[in-house]
Amino acid sequence: MPMIRKLTALAVALGALCAAPPLLAKDAPSIVTVVKITGENWFTRMNEGVVAYGRDNPGVTTSEIGPAKADAAQQGRLIEDLVARNVSAIAVVPMDPSAIEGVLKRAMDRGIKVVTHEGDSLKNTLVDIEAFDNTAFGAHFNEQLAQCMGKSGKWTSFVGSLGSLTHVQWADGGAENAKKYPQMQLVSPKNESFNDANRAYEKAREILRKYPDIKGFQGGSAIDVIGIGRAVEEAGLSGKVCVIGLGLPKDTSKYLESGTVQSISFWDPKDAGYIMNKVAQMLLEGKQVTDGMDLGVPGYNKVSVKKGPGKGIIVTGQAWVDVNKSNYRQYPF
Known part of the structure; x- marks a missing residue:
């Protein structure tokens, strides 16, 4: 009887192992957005776009981080940590583009996809996204x-x-x-x-x-x-x-x-957060942004594309909005 119990237990264990998901299954790609400063309403609104993209696209995980104060050195250290963690993609709104060239190069050298916003002078980015000229x-x-x-x-x-x-x-x-x-x-x-x-x-x-x-x-x-x-x-x-x-x-x-x-x-920071993450996922999937493409986000329905100062491209939309006393209530942020 003890032998029968052992064999039964072994059979149950093997059955459970076969039913379980593979232990080596690859985690969903991670896209981390790094902003200039946390707590400012602009970047709180941007985080809404980052969260929305992750919700709409469960095949990736999305998050937003930033320094407690607007400081290029602190922002650089956050990116260094992401490189060490080997995240899949980094989307950055740089405080000072020149200050993070080195760490973005290290990210790209490790195969991390880099997308930037408000940084069209950057050499070490695959795609810089500008809301307008x-x-x-x-x-x-x-x-x-x-x-x-x-x-x-x-x-x-x-x-x-x-x-x-x-x-x-x-x-x-x-x-x-x-x-x-x-x-x-x-x-x-x-x-x-x-x-x-x-x-x-x-x-x-x-x-x-x-x-x-x-x-x-x-x-x-x-x-x-x-x-x-x-x-x-x-x-x-x-x-x-x-x-x-x-x-x-x-x-x-x-x-x-x-x-x-x-x-x-x-321009709506929520849309900018969304579009950065969308382009990051496109890069992870080996897709390209092309001139005249509709990226499916207001203000980015017919983007222009040109070569950037490095190996990447600059993608420009038409996303600015003017507001005065008569119409500001139309925008709930």
Whole structure:
């Protein structure tokens, strides 16, 4: 009887082993999105797109991480950790593209697929995704500012940091546009806020003291208009000084309502998060993004493709949205 019990137990064990999934089954490919900073509403909204892509595509796992403050070195260390973990793909919104070239090269050398956003100067990326032409976007901000200012007077520009490539491109695009108006004078350009509304506020107060006759501010970081708007409002200059720039409707609603901020423009970070992960999965599956392709996301329905500065490509959409007091409620973020 003991022998029969042993044989029966062995048969049950073998049956269970055969019914179990293979122990060596490969895990689902992992796509990790690395943003400039966690906790900022822009990247909280982007995470919605990252999560949505993973939900819609159970064949991959998706997640978003970022440093606690906008710091290129901290962001680089997070990417280094992902390389050590040998994740399948990394999607990055770089704080400073030049600061992460080395770690992205190491990622690609290990076979990790690299997708970037707001980094069209990067050599070590397979695909950089831009929501639109950045110089044109900066010129668009400035044209609105010029009209608000009556095409004359002093104005200034803000950036998240001088290393934030797209912010600098927008500031430069604005400066180039302003050359059309000889009576517009750019002063103290490219003030760094480091994606911090309080820093933008302090810098705006400093500029208002230095240039009491200033007529316009062009914001670059998504929170610049919040800090600038606060400074302008406290100075009693709402409606007298023009404030235009990147922003999100919920963040800026108070100042749009009061007329302190005349308008904001943006692209939906949720869509950007989704599209980065979609392109990353395409790369994992050996697929290519081609000129004129419809990627199935608003603003990226007919993308343009050109060669990047390295071996990769730059994919550009048409995704910007303009918002003012009359229509900001249409966008629930």
